[in-house]
Amino acid sequence: MIRGFFRLIGLLLLAGSFIFMVYDGARYVADQSLRFTQFGQFWNDIHQSSQQAFHAWVDRFAPWLWNDVIRLLLEQPVFAVLGIAGILLLILFRPRKPLIGYARD
Secondary structure, eight states, X not given: OHHXXXXXXXXXXXXXXXXXXXXXXXXXXHHSSOOOOBHHHHHHHHOHHHHHHHHHHHHHHOHHHIIIIIHHHHXXXXXXXXXXXXXXXXXXXXXXXXXXXXXXX
């Protein structure tokens, strides 16, 4: 049950990644300039106060983590971040291999 739920979330993240890839591609065709939507900008557009609260929470526990890891993640294109997260969820929660010689009920 849980495995199927996380696989569904992974597929939805992959679909979102594809949508943002198409969106950035259409913007390239319209403007003739290649600009990717950054993950931090997308998060800001969705809910700005949650990003600020997350920044404060990270600074409280590990201030170095914001500048070294999370800031780098926020500067990446949305389609790459969503795609990698979706692929990881699909790989981590893939169905088990069937056992040879055993019958499952």
